[in-house]
Amino acid sequence: MLMIAPSILAADFAKLGEEIRSAEAAGADWIHIDIMDNHFVPNLTFGAPVVKAVRSATALTFDVHLMTERPETLFPAMVDAGADRLTVHAEACVHLHRTVHQIRELGLPAGVALNPHTPLAVLDHVLEDIDLLLIMTVNPGFGGQSFIPGMLPKIRELRSRLNALGRPDVHIQVDGGITDETAPLVREAGANVLVAGSYFFGHSDRRQAVASLKA
Template sequence: MSFDRSLKIAPSILAADFAAFGAECRAVEDQGADWIHVDVMDGHFVPNLTFGPAMCAALRPHIRTVMDVHLMIAPVDPYIEAFAKAGADIITAHVEAGPHIHRTLQAIRGAGAKAGLALNPGTGIEAVPHLLDMVDLICVMTVNPGFGGQSFIASQVAKVRALREMIGDRPIHLQIDGGVTPETAPLVAEAGADVLVAGSAVFRGGSVSDPAPYGANMRAIRDAVAG
């Protein structure tokens, strides 16, 4: 998985057809998705319950690009190895999910995956300078985690800009998760984000049997960013 800072769209399968996940991954990749984003929720750290390692392992053969696994769970450490074995290219953990985030990031890299660090909307960036040498991706939550389809929290744009400056020339992706649309994508891209997670904004209006709207939706986001 080589690093580059070109804009990437990572559709969240939370917005896909649950009965056809494999086909949905193939369809959205065929329409131009750069990564596939898998939202793992435990009903404890966030108020929703979604997928586990077995689902990720089942999806892996259907994903040709990057499997980007976002763990909205606590505790995190006991499950890292299972998600890595399931084929996750990137495993992202929340700074709020436990007291030892440095150890969690070490464990993710030790399991052979790229390490991501996620920050909730109410969380500052004070911890990030101490973790920059441990991360491959920083995920800024622009909604409160737990559900798709929420509205973008505009106050997070300043956080994105501050993190971009902090990252400098390090090979660290800056990801946005939540409320990404053609209207909000230019705001975060201008601030320095290079990976946009989008759920309903990508999957709206399409299906496995009619995937063309997926491509049109992603082109609309790219075109908006390009100006």
């Protein structure tokens, strides 16, 4: 099932609750929330208090993407704030297997993200334990970047490996430069959750934006 997850990194922060309600009305499936710490990535966004403040704006899944060092220190606050899913970066986790199981012990689906330069091999010992794999199609840290076409073979290889393991249920999410032009490419490669920030929130007709990504 194809799902669209608008990233509120591209939303108008002055009216964040209204922007989230707009995404739901447009037909979005999840709300993607990028948490950046100005250490793991060169940007600072927001934390658990903001997530908690906008939780009442929608019943949609809050898909929290932790682009932070020591992400495990944020898990309790994010769960308390209303996160429905947590994704951590393999590059930020000294003990990735342990971190994944910490998420599962909290009762949430566990996701792992890979930066463009990171090989799939780092997932070898956690593929049986995760619910979602996020392939970054830009270098993380800023919105509005251009899609990196070289990530398409990586997505195809990942989908092939998951199918071979008997895990077609694992979501492959892509984040970065997703538009109506790049969406068909990543879908054909095997992705089923598309994160769209600038394309969605900058579109004059957000319902049409979702329809275009799903077309």
